[in-house]
Amino acid sequence: MDSDALRLQSLGYKQELSRNFNRLTNYGVALSVVSVSSGLSSLFLYGMVTGGPVVMVWAWVFVAILTVCVTLSMAEICSSYPTSGGLYYWSGILVPKGYKPIASWFTGWFNLIGQFAVTAAIDFGLALLVASVVSVGLNLQWSPRPFHIVLINLGIVFTHGLCNSMGPRFLSWLTHVSVWWQLFAPIIVSLALLIGMKTGHQTASFVFTKFENYTDWSSIGYVVLIGLLQAQYCLSGYDAAAHMTEETRKADVAGAWGMIGAVVVSAITGWLFLIAFFFGIHDYEATVNSLTGFPMTQILLDNFSKQLTIFFMCLILVACWFCGLASVTANSRMIYAFSRDHAMPGSRWWHQIHPRLACPLNAVWLSCFIAFILCLPYLGNSTAYSAITSLSTICLYISYILPVVCKTIFPRSFVRGPFHLGRFSKPINIIAIVWVCLITVLFLLPPVHPVTASTMNYASVGIGAVVIFSGLGYVPSARRWFQGPVNNLDLDEKQAEIIVMRF
Template sequence: MDVSDQQTGQPDEDSARLHALGYAQELKRTMSAFSNFAVSFTIISILSGCLTLYGFGMKTGGPAAMIWGWPLVGLFVVLVGLGMAEVCSSYPTAGGLYYWAAKLATRNGPAWSWFTGWFNLIGQIAVTAGIDFGAALFLNAFLDLQWGFSATPGHTILLLAIILVVHGVLNTFGVRVVAVLNSVSVWWHLVGVLVIVGVLVFVPAKHQEASFVFGSFVNQTGWGSAPYVFLLGLLLAQYTLTGYDASAHMTEETKNAAKAGPRGIINSILVSLVAGWILLIGLTFAIQDYDGAVNSATGVPPAQIFIDATGAVTGKFLLLICIGAQLFCGMASVTANSRMIYAFARDGAIPGSKIWHNINKRTQTPTNAVWLVSCVRNS
């Protein structure tokens, strides 16, 4: 495809820059800076990562590890994000990390690029599967509470398959639909956190003491080393604060990409850090029965905390807010993952590259890559 603007016939700055980096403009460049930020913010998804692993955190260090581990991990994530944003401003391509590795390596660039690309690809597929599996767990818990659709492994896998198909269909319709949904997702997450924390502050008859929230260390792992268990507890923050490289993967579809991409990376991290810490503190203060939540029959400790603190009706309402956010998160993760596959295939680095690099002529999106992501995650 020509790098010229369709209306003026003159090269636009984004397409010209992409052409200088060695690629033609094939994807539709319609995303705004806010939409670019929204993709990364949605993939980080504090209502997905924080709550999916909250039960894990309750066993591996408890409140102290979760509350203090969040800003500790966040500090290092900000440093990594700043470095990535700097490189993204120079190389705004959908390939992201693997392309940067090739350009920045002093020697053996192709080898570093290949290894980086495959680690990135495998990691994205795994984390996207984890996101939708978490959404299936929470959805199964809600269906069990509301209609008795028991929270069994078989039912959870069935829901996972349905969610994957829905996300594949949504991403097939094109970048405009995804951009709109991601923009909605930003406000869903922010307002959702305010609603959840607000309800947990004002509705429960009692709350935990501050000494419990900020100083209680719980070890139910079987390991005797407290420092080691604390490090395990950091996984909650580490799992949540990932995926911000999505802003880089979406740069070929973003206007003013050299600025919007880096800003999307940094802003998504900073907003998530603040909102996520508020969520963790609010949820931990509202715990009524610690052991009861850990061993909840729903298999989802946050759902049990909601119900114990606010009652069945309000608790299920809060659970629905979380499920909506997790579904948004999975959809955005498919989007970013498919763009990385598209770029990697464009450079001939994966089997069947010609198939996965193919662009849908109607939507100008990598539809084949979208369905590859959806199918591989379900397997």
């Protein structure tokens, strides 16, 4: 038994997954889920109407710095407890025994719902982008209807499920390709735009100081605050590195640095991406109201031929596809781990490892199914996509910060791993906690005035549903039998069956 398996055994779990991933692959999964190409292309329009260039450019720097604080706080804990369960396991292990079940339960459900939502948001955003590129190819003579987008989304989700069903070796190879694609695709597009843009582009003064408000809110401060969502949504999902640790060699180091590397690299490439596209704008109003549906597509069209625009957009499309692939991978590992501890309905199915493929096959397809279902409301309400992005960001960051809160309140429970922050740990943890509390409130606020049924931010409804669902699952039932992370080294099959049957 190698050192990683022994470390996992000391945390209470058998080694069931194959360790085919190295440090680069672990980092690659996290980088792919963060994917600035996906996040920025999906929410570029949102940023343009909620503050415009000055908010998007400088909020990116501000949000990136604070996100690094959150990431460092998580990385320190990940280094101590490298398990696929990640956040919910950390919350359970960092509190006194009496609080272990409730801390694990709520952290786990917020993380799980956040991952479902972010997978849905990534793949649905990609579907919208595919439709935009097809429209450009048809000289803007085709306008996709909601059911077209949903069908494209179904195809994308299916390909992600299929590739995740081909075993860890194939997935590891795809992840290595994704690492370089996520790094170079935005850099190539950005440099091409900066070098090849036509006359009529914007000035540095416009890029770094211009404020735009299409929300009808009169308060500049309010618009700036809700404009932070664009950056924060882009810089999320890096917990994927933690969920892959049971398949990673030297996981107590690789998981921590995978998260940190993904955020830092994404922050740098994302800022370059933003600046390049703002310089490339010709007519701001026309870009906001572009027939392509995506400002980035319109900006490329204004500076390049149709053929080059499609080529550059395809670079972005592939990056977005890799992003969705990695999100399904991470989501399935969370489902596997959470059901291994009997916290999900049907746990007996979701934590099964396919004997030949060596992956949680049932969990993969559950992730895909839920991601597709979450996008169906778009058929009746076009605001559904923005609600999903807000919901994913809030749920993920609540789950990110709960273990940090537990560590801060009960510091004696924490045992340092190879990566630690030393005397800077507590102040960085406090900064992270304050920041997440702030954005949790901000991202529930309505983005447009007046607030109507069609402009309301339905993320508040989604968060309420998560709280009610997880609360109703815990208070009358799970609190009587859910133990938090369960040691499966000496838990026989009959005992496990009894626990599972109670849910």
